Amino acid sequence: MLIKADLHVHTTYSNDSLITPKDLVYYSKKRGLNACAVTDHNSLDGAYKIAKETDFLIIPGMEVSSADGHIVALNVHELIPRGLSAVETVERIHEAGGVAIACHPYVFFKGCLRGNVCGAFDAIEVINARAFPFKNSVKRAEEAAERLNLSRVAGTDAHYGPQIGYGYTEIEASEPTVEAIAKAIVDGHCSAHGQQVPIILNAQQQLLRLRRMVMKFSHRDS
Ligand SMILES: [Zn+2]
Ligand SMILES: [Zn+2]
Incomplete structure (x- = not known):
């Protein structure tokens, strides 16, 4: 069956995100995912907690800050430590059963x-809907996927919340389960789709973040 999934979303369990578990499910459904x-970021707690609390299909993962750059790990069952090299991080993800x-x-x-x-990765996020500069980063990621023969995925x-679904991956999975989705991605039964998030939504996000910070400070001082 065809699964349409945004493979890169941060929730309030990342300090820098405004997306509550409720928002995540609401906007995913609204966008037809x-x-x-x-x-x-460097946390698995929210992912498994949210997965348990909803009927919507959640793919648990985390974004690891490796010493060489960010790496998304999907379907890992243990926390992958930050600060390792890219190659070591990929090895740890594979040992943990992940993508x-x-x-x-x-x-x-x-x-x-x-x-x-490098070729040790399972996939490249060829479309990151908030990448800057967008077109150039898509082009370079496409070229790398071609050269290294890696699966192509997309995420936002x-x-x-309203940013969810601008980048999405279509996955041809044997059944609607996390395991089947992970296997299909590794096997290359997926394709990357989407477009850049409109600037207005990024501006709204920054404004809301600022407002939240100001509110936190004013509560602290009162
Ligand atoms: Zn991210
Ligand atoms: Zn990142």
């Missing part, structure tokens, strides 16, 4: 893998 990955994805490998940001993308890197 039938699954969504939870990939909080290793080189996320936003070519964006203008120090946390990206660039030259450390959403930190605000």
